Amino acid sequence: MSHLEKLDGYFTENRERHLAELNEFLRIPSISALSEHKADMLSAANWLADHLKSLNIENVSVDETAGHPVVYGEWLHAEGKPTILFYGHYDVQPVDPLNLWETPPFEPAIRDNKLFARGSSDDKGQVFMHLKMIEALFATEGTLPVNVKFIYEGEEEIGSPSLPKYTEDNKEKLAADLIVISDTGLYAKGKPAVCYGLRGLTGVQIDVRGAKGDLHSGLYGGGVQNAIHALAEILASFRDEHGTIQVEGFYDSVRPLSEEERQAYRDLNFDEEALKEEVGVKELFGEAGYSYLEQTWARPTLEVNGVFGGFSGEGIKTVLPAEAGAKITCRLVPDQDPEEIVSLLKAHIEKHKPTGVEVTISEFDKGKPYLTPFDHPAIQAAGRSYEKVYEVPTAYTRGGGSIPIVAAFDEILGLPVVLMGFGLSSENFHAPNEHFHLENFDQGLRVLGDYMHEVATIKF
Amino acid sequence: MSHLEKLDGYFTENRERHLAELNEFLRIPSISALSEHKADMLSAANWLADHLKSLNIENVSVDETAGHPVVYGEWLHAEGKPTILFYGHYDVQPVDPLNLWETPPFEPAIRDNKLFARGSSDDKGQVFMHLKMIEALFATEGTLPVNVKFIYEGEEEIGSPSLPKYTEDNKEKLAADLIVISDTGLYAKGKPAVCYGLRGLTGVQIDVRGAKGDLHSGLYGGGVQNAIHALAEILASFRDEHGTIQVEGFYDSVRPLSEEERQAYRDLNFDEEALKEEVGVKELFGEAGYSYLEQTWARPTLEVNGVFGGFSGEGIKTVLPAEAGAKITCRLVPDQDPEEIVSLLKAHIEKHKPTGVEVTISEFDKGKPYLTPFDHPAIQAAGRSYEKVYEVPTAYTRGGGSIPIVAAFDEILGLPVVLMGFGLSSENFHAPNEHFHLENFDQGLRVLGDYMHEVATIKF
Known part of the structure; x- marks a missing residue:
């Protein structure tokens, strides 16, 4: 039985328990922008730390910063193998206007195989996938194919003001071969993407x-x-x-778009009509002279x-x-x-x-834009893992959103960043009725598990 | 002893009681724009009606409309003499931002001989002056020199949506020789004004x-x-x-300003520096080619x-x-x-x-602009009453504010309107810390009492 078949069996068997655990995490209203949620931020950090400990992760700590705490953990027993630093955030966006939510933002509800809750997709749901992938590898193989470190912050939605200093202060502890972040999206339903740039x-x-x-x-x-x-x-x-x-x-x-990039974007045959339908506008509006993908990815x-x-x-x-x-x-x-x-x-x-x-x-706080060479082996390996599970070619894209800490990691740690996300752009991040398609929760767990084996073969 | 001396004695003797009564009226939070204050609107109307009854005013009623009620009353025993219709409003503006009030808007407080409360100047304080003037004339002379009618509405601050229909429906009942409204201001501290136009x-x-x-x-x-x-x-x-x-x-x-009007405004020597100081700006800003008085009165x-x-x-x-x-x-x-x-x-x-x-x-609701011929005898008589009490020449001005019902009265009842107000533009109408200078409460009572005798001599 291949490692992927073993993972598949494990995730199928434990799905109900996994979702119940995720709901626990989603029920904590960890809104970083609002000072009245300070105690909830600590609860969410402690929940994550306790969960890491329960998975055999070592040296777990909830580290104070000038703002909300950082959660750290590690497992470093894959001698001679690469080390992945996993990053994510446990804070979420404010929830107003509350009256537009069909079910309350902090009472998770599944409708039509989608999990509705603030943070379900951005980013608690995806952080939780890192943890369950680790659990599954230990359960099915008794060990991990690579070394892992985890750093989860509580200030991503307010521009990560404390994390650059934390990273600077903990350079040695955070040393790794690559960083994996799951806070981006598929290119489209059923079509995975590895993102090589961010605004x-x-x-x-x-x-x-x-x-x-x-x-x-x-x-x-x-x-x-x-x-x-x-x-x-x-x-x-x-x-x-x-x-x-x-x-x-x-x-x-x-940096001007190259003709090659513009052509690659055109080749994706982006469906503007479907977008208009999705967001509910009669006409799009953006900078003259650029296509929608160019406007939102590269302008x-x-x-x-x-x-x-x-x-x-x-x-x-x-x-x-x-x-x-x-x-x-x-x-x-x-x-x-x-x-x-x-x-x-x-x-x-x-x-x-x-x-x-x-x-x-x-x-307000600032974050630099970032671009990774898209022929880096860690990027290409991610594309392969997606293809094995989704069984279609992976798109290599840029993201219109910002993960300010990506540029800071680049500057301070000097590591390649692999953006392996499982969201969909229709999932209402930052808006009422945020949700996460559970098919991508299921497939994403398998992709992440396979990627651990892919990375084990790379020479950094 | 002249009637003015008698009034003077009466107002001096009863000042404390009068202010205590006014405070009762001001404590009712009669905000017409906010539906949660509907019951307070009725309380304020009932308070006014009860007060009119206590002054020998007859046929007092609280009349329902599609919105907030109208309070009516009359005294018609001065045979052969003119009839004045007094108008005012018992509703007030919203009070936000509440945190900028030094004392709560509905807890009247006197500081520096100024009465602070929402409605103290606009318009409950001035409506109350009509009532006390009537009380004083009855007390000192046993009768009134003219016939009087009163109409007080609760929707002035939301554009008087119900009063035109009420006026139309009660044309006979409201018939009079002139309308007196106290909802405007002096030209400046110590300098009275009769207002002959409104926006x-x-x-x-x-x-x-x-x-x-x-x-x-x-x-x-x-x-x-x-x-x-x-x-x-x-x-x-x-x-x-x-x-x-x-x-x-x-x-x-x-209607373009005549050269005569522009000259009259220039002659008032309006102090723009004092205005800048008062409102706290370094520079004024308005339509190019017009003075501040022209911009705010006639443009x-x-x-x-x-x-x-x-x-x-x-x-x-x-x-x-x-x-x-x-x-x-x-x-x-x-x-x-x-x-x-x-x-x-x-x-x-x-x-x-x-x-x-x-x-x-x-x-939103609409109100027409209005202009009265400024040589009308009722206007000139008002100027004389002011001069007797304030002992300086009266300014004949236009008002930048709107009393939409003035134009409606003009259209429906066809009566001259005399705007005899006692506010000061620095009194924060519509803003936090609204107040009323009690010197104008005191002098205004005497002006209104004298005006009743002035009007008694006019042939309409």
């Missing part, structure tokens, strides 16, 4: 203040600047009507994530608002530098600041 | 929808329209950088009163928002028509709608 992230909050307090729009209206109107003018100034970002210098350090963005100011309750309030604010984030591509982009944003805002208001800019 | 009001809510739900800004960002960004572009399109409104046809029916506006969309909590959420909305109101001047302006706004929004979103427009 970076940077962002600012813009706070606009006019008068020292809200004013009566009858008495003062027409003679004193309106903070919301001033903010809207700043926001509108960021783009032209074709979606091209107007911040001076914004595109200067963008930078500037998005307004939130806006607030004045009266937003029921009915009308004829107020001339004194304050307004917006949260902006940019997805960055190689070789844009997050610090430099923030400087350009600040200069743009200063230049476009309307009369009669003061503007304050606060910076 | 009208119209407004819309703009709701923008992109995708059917919020999306992950990494996965979709750059290829799907952002609802907030689209909204910001619509809002920015409403004005140019000089504050001139860009809605086609918006200014077409504006129309387009203000964003509120904006909302996406994530506005603590930290960042990298969401591509599917929905965003804004509340817009316009202050209108003669001869702009609210219905026509809404049509122009709709056409503008339709024309400036960005790609990839749907826009829904909802209309």
Whole structure:
């Protein structure tokens, strides 16, 4: 019986128990962005640590940081074999608007072989797959084909502010041959992908203040600047009507797409009609001159994530608002530098600041974009493992999302990163009704187990 | 002893009791815009009705409407004398942001001879002055020099949706020679004003929808329209950088200011530096080519009163928002028509709608602008009453605010309207820490009492 057949039997037999354990993990509301969930963050970290210990993982610790803790563990008894450092995150996104969830975000529910819960796909469900793959290898083979280390953080959804320092401080402990991250997606249902690049992230909050307090729009209206109107003018100034970002210098350090890459993307025959159907829009909108895949994989963005100011309750309030604010984030591509982009944003805002208001800019955490050579043996081996289980060719893609820590790992540890994800883009990450297709939970466990054997044959 | 001396004695002697009664009225949180305050609206109406009855006012009723009730009362025993219809409103504005109030909005507090409470100035405090003036005349003279009727509504702050029908239905009952309204302000501290014109009001809510739900800004960002960004572009399109409104046809029916009016405004020597200090801005901002008084008295506006969309909590959420909305109101001047302006706004929004979103427009209630001939004897008499008490010349002004019902009274009842207000523009109407200068409460009572005698001599 091949190792894959043995794994298959084990996962089939234990599926019900595995899902019950995952539900335990998903029930912990570990929202890193909201300070009232600080205790839940610790609960989630402890749950992970306890689970690692139960799997024969050694030197397990819940390590304090300036923010939420990091969970570490290791098993290093495969002498002479490569070492994989597994990374993931146990924190999740906020859940508002709560009224749009069909079942509560922290009460996991299976419908149509999909597991609905905040974090089911991003990223608790995928972190949990690492653990169950280890459990299955020990159970079916009594040992592991490679050495493994685990590092799970609780701040990915807020830009991983503490992990770079932790990584720097624990360089020796984290030494490995490659990093495996499961926080990306398949190319499409039934079509696996290894992701060789990610966008970076940077962002600012813009706070606009006019008068020292809200004013009566009858008495003062027409003679004193309106903070919301001033903010809207700043926001509108960021783009032209074709979606091209107007911040001076914004595109200067963008690495142009090669004709080869553009052709590879075209060959994927991306279905724009299906996308429109999926997200519910009549027409797509993005930077002129680029295809949808290019826009979302290889071009930078500037998005307004939130806006607030004045009266937003029921009915009308004829107020001339004194304050307004917006949260902006940019997805960055190689070789844009997050610090430099923030400087350009600040200069743009200063230049476009309307009369009669003061503007304050606060910076959010930053993450660099990242690109891995796609012919690296660890990348190619991942493609093979997918093909064995999914039985179709693997797509080599780039991801539009950001995993800021990937660039930090690259810089600090100097390791290749293999992004082996099992999500689907329709799974509502960061939105109401997040879910995870259980067929990819099932197949992904087998892919990960096979990959351990693939890596065992690589000479680093 | 003159009637003014007698009133003076009475008001001095009863001041403490009067303020205690006013505080009772102010403690009722009669916020018309919020449906959870429906019961409080009825309490405030009943309080007023009971108070009118206690003053010998006859035929007092709390009349149901489609919205909040109207309070009516009358005293018609001054045979052969003119009849004044007093109007005011017992509803108040919402109180958010609550944390900016130094003392709670519905717990009246006196500091520095100013009465702090929501409604202290706009308009419960001034409505209460009508009542106490009547009480004082009965107490000191045993009768009233003119006939009086009272009509107090509970929907002024939401655009008086029910009062035009009520007025139409009760035309006979409301017949009078003039209408007196105390809901405007002095020109400045110590400098009284009779207001001969008011701006009208119209407004819309703009709701923008992109995708059917919020999306992950990494996965979709750059290829799907952002609802907030689209909204910001619509809002920015409403004005140019000089504050001139860009809605086609918006200014077409504006009655131009005469050179005489512009000169009269210049003669008031409006202190722009003091205004900047008062509202806390370094520079004013309004339509190019007009002075501040012209901008706020005689020119129309387009203000964003509120904006909302996406994530506005603590930290960042990298969401591509599917929905965003804004509340817009316009202050209108003669001869702009609210219905026509809404049509122009709709056409503008339709024309400036960005790609990839749907826009829904909802209309708010409307009020026409109004102008009274300023040489009308009832206007001039009001000026004289102010001068007797304040001992300085009265300014004849226009008001930037809207009392939509004024235009409706004009249309339905065909009566001159005398706007005799006692507020000050620094009193934070519609904002936190609304207050009323008690010196104007005291002097205003005497002005109103004297005006009853002035009106008794006018032949209508």
